[in-house]
Structure formats: structure tokens, C-alpha cells
Amino acid sequence: MDEAYHPGLEGVLAAETEISYLDVEQESILIRGYDLIELANHVTYLDVAYLLWHGDLPSEGERATLEQELAATQMLPNGILTILKALGPEVHTMDALRTGISALSAFDVEGGGGSGVEAADRQLISLWAKMPALLGESYRIKHALAPMQAGQGASYVERLLWQVTGRPPSALEIDVFDKLLTLYSEHEMPNSTFSARVIASTLSDVYGVLAGAAASLKGPLHGGANEAVMRMLLEEVVNPNAMAPYLKAKLQAKARIMGFGHRVYMHRPDPRAMMMKRLLGELVEAKGASVSKAHDLVAMCQIGEDVMRQEKGLFANLDYYAAPVYYLLGVPTELFTPIFFAARMAGLSAHIREQYGNNRLYRPRVRYVGARGRTLPPRE
Numbered sequence: 001m002d003e004a005y006h007p008g009l010e011g012v013l014a015a016e017t018e019i020s021y022l023d024v025e026q027e028s029i030l031i032r033g034y035d036l037i038e039l040a041n042h043v044t045y046l047d048v049a050y051l052l053w054h055g056d057l058p059s060e061g062e063r064a065t066l067e068q069e070l071a072a073t074q075m076l077p078n079g080i081l082t083i084l085k086a087l088g089p090e091v092h093t094m095d096a097l098r099t100g101i102s103a104l105s106a107f108d109v110e111g112g113g114g115s116g117v118e119a120a121d122r123q124l125i126s127l128w129a130k131m132p133a134l135l136g137e138s139y140r141i142k143h144a145l146a147p148m149q150a151g152q153g154a155s156y157v158e159r160l161l162w163q164v165t166g167r168p169p170s171a172l173e174i175d176v177f178d179k180l181l182t183l184y185s186e187h188e189m190p191n192s193t194f195s196a197r198v199i200a201s202t203l204s205d206v207y208g209v210l211a212g213a214a215a216s217l218k219g220p221l222h223g224g225a226n227e228a229v230m231r232m233l234l235e236e237v238v239n240p241n242a243m244a245p246y247l248k249a250k251l252q253a254k255a256r257i258m259g260f261g262h263r264v265y266m267h268r269p270d271p272r273a274m275m276m277k278r279l280l281g282e283l284v285e286a287k288g289a290s291v292s293k294a295h296d297l298v299a300m301c302q303i304g305e306d307v308m309r310q311e312k313g314l315f316a317n318l319d320y321y322a323a324p325v326y327y328l329l330g331v332p333t334e335l336f337t338p339i340f341f342a343a344r345m346a347g348l349s350a351h352i353r354e355q356y357g358n359n360r361l362y363r364p365r366v367r368y369v370g371a372r373g374r375t376l377p378p379r380e
């Protein structure tokens with residue numbers, strides 16, 4: 001047995017995949033052979049989702065069929081609304097999402113229910129279709145707001161943005177949001193994808209797999225970082241002049257700054273963050289004057305980037321620039337991480353299918369550093 005131990009599995013190859021790869025040397029994120037940034041600039045989120053699932057970009061007809069499938073199963077069963085209401089106003093929206101995903105297994109009637117590998121494709125589409133309503137209704141129920149449905153005929157991406165802001169989005173907002181979802185759609189083997197593959201390798205059902213992935217993604221070292229960035233900018237720093245002293249004091253105290261660093265490209269730029277920064281600039285230009293603090297946020301982010309590069313040699317990750325983009329789109333902070341999960345449904349689904357299709361149970365060993373040879377005290 002290989003006795004090498006890598007804490008956090010750093011540098012360990014945990015799967016063979018055709019889905020995606022972080023090509024750090026080339027500063028490229030490969031998605032089924034394409035560059036993610038190129039995809040985000042030229043095709044839509046649903047195109048990329050189809051690519052992740054099927055290996056090729058869709059034809060017009062295939063895209064339209066996927067859009068129809070997502071529309072057909074978008075409604076939440078009443079039982080889920082009852083469960084969300086029972087969670088009360090203190091629930092974290094990621095916990096509501098995780099509970100909703102888990103509870104949906106009991107309402108899996110579309111297409112005849114069933115569990116295991118055979119049912120997975122249908123269940124994944126059905127779950128993904130329900131994300132807009134699940135996110136929107138979780139938030140509205142928590143805040144005692146009236147239920148709402150996006151307009152008839154809205155596309156999947158439009159529906160998701162409409163549900164999380166509570167108002168019909170503009171064409172520019174849909175375009176920026178589509179690109180944001182694409183940038184979040186897949187990223188090789190982060191903790192949540194690994195968690196999903198580990199659970200899927202037992203041939204458990206997709207509800208359990210995705211509930212586990214949602215639990216992983218909630219953590220502030222993973223998906224929860226985008227919310228933490230927004231709280232830092234809006235509640236802790238507040239104005240650009242305070243940004244550099246704030247960060248330096250935090251670093252002095254050996255604290256982590258959310259939105260910086262990454263296990264794979266710790267000292268290299270995250271190409272997604274750079275594209276998100278450009279999208280932030282476009283949004284501010286288009287609607288800056290109408291959103292309070294828009295220009296301050298841009299200034300704070302730039303100062304943060306400069307300070308972190310100088311002080312720690314660290315680069316912003318996607319979550320750093322996604323936070324102000326969400327804010328300018330009118331998304332409540334507590335829905336940032338749930339949206340990350342909804343976007344990542346595309347990549348997670350592809351990984352679950354790949355794991356089921358070529359499965360080997362994950363079951364690693366440990367380096368045992370505990371006691372040996374202890375004897376029980378003699379019986380009375």
C-alpha cells in the first residue's frame with residue numbers, strides 16, 4: 001500500500017474525468033476541451049450545461065428541448081412549501097436549499113419515481129428545473145413575503161434571476177447573470193464535487209448526493225466565501241479609504257480574507273475572477289448611478305486586489321468579484337451561495353453521471369497515529 005499521506009488530499013488525483021480540468025500552466029479552465037472563458041463569452045449557460053452533460057454543444061433543437069424540459073418540471077410540490085415554512089425565519093438559505101433537495105426525494109413522482117442509477121437523469125433534470133422556485137420561495141417564506149412566479153415563457157436563466165430578485169430582469173441583467181452562471185457551472189474537483197462523487201460511488205440516489213454537495217458548498221472556505229465578501233465590503237469596510245487598513249490589520253492578526261486564494265491556483269490569477277471583474281465594470285457603467293455604493297464597491301475591490309497581491313502574493317478568486325456583481329443585479333446576499341449551487345448543478349450532474357457510468361467505490365485508508373495494544377481493565 002502507498003503510505004504517502006497528503007493532508008486535504010492536496011495534489012492527489014481522485015478521479016479520471018473527461019469533464020473538466022484546471023490547466024494552471026496555460027491559465028485555462030478546460031470544459032470538455034473548450035476554454036471556459038471562451039464559452040462564457042460566446043455561448044449560453046444552457047449550452048454549457050448541455051455540453052457538460054452530453055459532451056458536445058447542443059443544436060438549436062437540442063437547446064430548445066432542454067429549455068422545455070426545465071420548464072415542464074419547474075413547479076415545487078405543495079409539500080415542499082409546507083416543509084420550507086416549518087423551517088422558520090432563522091434558517092440559513094443554504095440549509096433550506098439542502099433540506100428542499102433532500103425532501104424532494106419523497107415527492108419524486110414525475111416519470112414514476114424510482115431510485116438509483118436508472119432514475120438519475122430524470123431526477124437531475126427535475127431537481128435542476130426546480131432550483132429557481134426553491135431558491136426564490138425559500139427566501140420569500142423565510143422573510144414572510146408573498147409567493148411569486150416568474151412570467152410565463154421566461155427562459156431558465158431569466159426565471160432564476162427573476163425568482164431571486166423578485167422582479168423581471170432587464171436584457172443586460174440576464175446577459176450578465178447568464179455569464180455568471182456559466183463561470184460557476186463547473187470547476188474540476190472542488191470539495192462539493194468530490195463529496196458528490198464520493199456519495200455517488202455508493203450508488204446512492206441523486207437527492208442524497210446533491211444534499212451532501214450542498215452541505216459542502218455552504219462552507220465559508222468554499223461556496224460561502226461570496227457572502228462573506230459582501231458582508232466585508234458592505235458592513236465591515238464600508239468605504240474605499242478604510243479598505244487597505246482593514247485588510248492589513250486582518251492579515252496582521254493572521255486572519256483569512258474571503259475571496260482570495262485557491263487550493264489549485266494559490267499564486268496565479270483565477271481567469272473567472274478576471275472576467276467577473278470585467279462584467280462588474282460593465283454593470284457599473286450601465287446602472288452605476290442608480291445603485292447605491294456601486295462606484296465605492298469597484299474602488300474597494302481594486303484596493304483589496306492590490307493589497308493582497310503586495311502583502312501575500314494572493315489573487316482574487318471568482319467569489320471576490322461575483323459578490324459585487326450579485327449586489328448590482330439586486331440579489332439578496334443570503335442567496336449568493338444558493339445561486340452558486342444552482343449554477344453548479346450543471347457540472348455536478350455531469351460528474352454524478354460520469355461516476356455512475358464508471359464506478360469504483362471510494363474507500364481510502366488512513367495513517368493511523370493512535371494508540372495500539374491497550375488492554376481492558378480486568379472485570380470485577
Ligand SMILES: CC(C)(COP(=O)(O)OP(=O)(O)OC[C@H]1O[C@@H](n2cnc3c(N)ncnc32)[C@H](O)[C@@H]1OP(=O)(O)O)[C@@H](O)C(=O)NCCC(=O)NCCS
Binds near residue numbers: 223256
Ligand atoms: C481557498 C483556501 C481554503 C485554500 O486554502 P489552502 O489550499 O488550504 O491553503 P493554505 O491554508 O495552506 O494557505 C497557504 C498560505 O496562504 C495563506 N492564505 C491562503 N488564503 C488566504 C486568504 N484568503 N487570506 C489570507 N491568507 C491566505 C495562508 O494563511 C497560508 O499562509 P502561510 O503559508 O503564511 O501560513 C484559502 O485560500 C482560503 O481560505 N481562502 C478564503 C476563502 C475563499 O475565498 N474561498 C473560496 C475559494 S474559490
